[in-house]
Structures are given as structure tokens and as C-alpha cells.
Amino acid sequence: AQSVAQPEDQVNVAEGNPLTVKCTYSVSGNPYLFWYVQYPNRGLQFLLKYITGDNLVKGSYGFEAEFNKSQTSFHLKKPSAHVSDSALYFCAVSDQTGANNLFFGTGTRLTVIP
Amino acid sequence: EADIYQTPRYLVIGTGKKITLECSQTMGHDKMYWYQQDPGMELHLIHYSYGVNSTEKGDLSSESTVSRIRTEHFPLTLESARPSHTSQYLCASSGVLGIYEQYFGPGTRLTVT
Numbered sequence: 001a002q003s004v005a006q007p008e009d010q011v012n013v014a015e016g017n018p019l020t021v022k023c024t025y026s027v028s029g030n031p032y033l034f035w036y037v038q039y040p041n042r043g044l045q046f047l048l049k050y051i052t053g054d055n056l057v058k059g060s061y062g063f064e065a066e067f068n069k070s071q072t073s074f075h076l077k078k079p080s081a082h083v084s085d086s087a088l089y090f091c092a093v094s095d096q097t098g099a100n101n102l103f104f105g106t107g108t109r110l111t112v113i114p
Numbered sequence: 115e116a117d118i119y120q121t122p123r124y125l126v127i128g129t130g131k132k133i134t135l136e137c138s139q140t141m142g143h144d145k146m147y148w149y150q151q152d153p154g155m156e157l158h159l160i161h162y163s164y165g166v167n168s169t170e171k172g173d174l175s176s177e178s179t180v181s182r183i184r185t186e187h188f189p190l191t192l193e194s195a196r197p198s199h200t201s202q203y204l205c206a207s208s209g210v211l212g213i214y215e216q217y218f219g220p221g222t223r224l225t226v227t
Contacts, residue, residue: 032214043120043204043218044157051214088154100145100214101172106156 002027002093006105013081014113021076021108023091032094033074034102035065037087044090050074061085081112117141120205120219127195128227135190135222137205144209146188147216150174151202163188195226 003026013019025031032051036044048059055067065076074091088109092102118139127133139146144165149157149172159172163182177199178192188207192199202223206216 034215036218041221041223043118043220044206046215046217049215090157094214100208100216101147101159101162102216103173104157107154109154 002095002103004091004093004103004105006089006091006108008108009106010109010111012111012113015083016080019078019081019085019110019112021089021091021110023074023076023105024072025074025091025093026072027093029096031067031072031074032096032100033065033067034092034094035059035063035074035076036090036092036104038090038107039087047076047089081110083112083114086110086112118205118207118217118219120203120222122222123220124223124225126225126227129194129196131195133192133195133224135203135205135224137188137190137219138186139188139205139207139217139219140186141207141217142185142209143207143217144185145207145216146182147206147208148172148178148180148188148190149204149206150176151204151221153202157204161190195224197226200224200226 005024034049035047050067058064091105095101121136148161151157158174160176161180204221205219208216
């Protein structure tokens with residue numbers, strides 16, 4: 001069975017500093033991994049994905065994520081945080097069936113302090 | 115922004131009423147999904163569809179039902195709303211070959227009094 005863990009409910013970072021939001025996964029077979037962001041009273045917005053290939057994937061708004069197979073991790077990173085990055089971030093893994101159902105982590109609330 | 119729409123955005127309704135939450139997408143996606151999310155919490159899949167006339171229950175048991183008569187439309191119905199149904203409902207779609215991510219609508223926040 002697939003599962004995702006986001007060990008931090010809350011991450012605070014000063015504006016301009018690098019940020020990391022952690023995610024570990026458990027899946028049989030090769031993982032398809034995703035990051036989404038949710039702003040208040042909005043749906044989820046897709047940020048980036050890892051399907052295969054280069055372990056460092058780049059996505060929207062300057063975010064990137066590093067796939068680490070040995071540590072079963074897919075941490076989200078950004079070199080310099082902006083106040084506008086404050087939001088709820090979800091990591092997800094696909095079950096790779098025909099429906100491509102996603103299993104989400106519990107979310108991490110990122111607060112960027114001016 | 116993805117072309118997936120949900121109406122209404124907010125709904126306050128009394129116990130026992132029948133409600134239908136609408137979801138439409140203009141991307142021609144075969145697969146559509148309904149998630150339930152309490153504010154600031156994780157998402158739980160309650161229904162999904164592979165295509166027209168296909169519906170499946172998700173991981174979280176739900177008293178709601180869905181239908182998929184047209185590719186672009188995936189409504190969710192509660193026959194008799196209860197306060198325990200108060201939540202946010204998010205619709206999503208995916209399906210272009212080789213593209214695995216799902217695209218989400220803005221959500222419907224339902225409050226049952």
C-alpha cells in the first residue's frame with residue numbers, strides 16, 4: 001500500500017532564507033511523486049512531479065524537489081523564501097493504477113516571516 | 115489555473131436537504147475525482163471515475179453518490195445532508211497519456227446546520 005509522511009505540521013522560515021518541506025514515502029515499485037500547494041479557500045495547485053529521470057526536478061514559482069531513493073524521500077526546496085510562499089503544502093504519491101489515484105500526506109503549513 | 119470549475123463555492127444548508135455539488139472540466143480528461151478535506155487537513159478520496167458511466171468508491175467511506183454521464187461533468191449528490199457532512203469538497207481531473215498529475219477545482223465549502 002502507498003503512503004506519504006510529512007513529519008512537520010508547521011515550518012517557519014525568514015524571508016530570503018532557503019526553505020525545505022520534508023516528505024517521505026512508502027510504495028511498492030517505482031514511485032510517482034508530486035507536490036501541491038494550497039492557498040486559503042482555494043483548491044490545490046500542482047507544483048512539480050517526479051516520474052523518472054533526473055533526481056532533481058524543478059517546478060513552478062522557483063520550487064524544486066530532490067528524489068532520494070535510498071532514503072525514500074522527496075523534499076521540497078526553494079533557495080530563497082518569499083512571503084507569498086506562505087501556504088499549505090501537500091506531498092502525494094500515485095498508486096500507478098489506471099485511475100492514477102493520489103495518496104496525500106497530512107500537509108505542512110509554511111509560514112515565511114518578513 | 116486549470117479549467118475545472120465547481121459550484122457553488124459556498125453552501126449552507128439545513129439537515130435533511132438533498133444537495134448536488136457540481137464539477138465540470140473543459141480539458142477533455144477521462145479521469146475525475148472527488149476529495150473531502152476538513153480545513154487545513156489532509157485530503158481523502160471519496161469517489162473517482164475512469165470515464166463515462168464509470169464510478170468507483172475511494173478510500174474514505176462516504177454517504178454521497180456520483181454520476182458520470184458526460185466526460186466533462188462529475189456531480190456529487192447527498193440525498194440527506196447531515197452536520198457530519200460539513201467539510202470542503204474538492205474535485206479534480208487527469209488523464210492525458212503520460213501526464214500523471216491531477217488538476218483541482220477551487221472547492222465547495224459545505225456547512226450543514
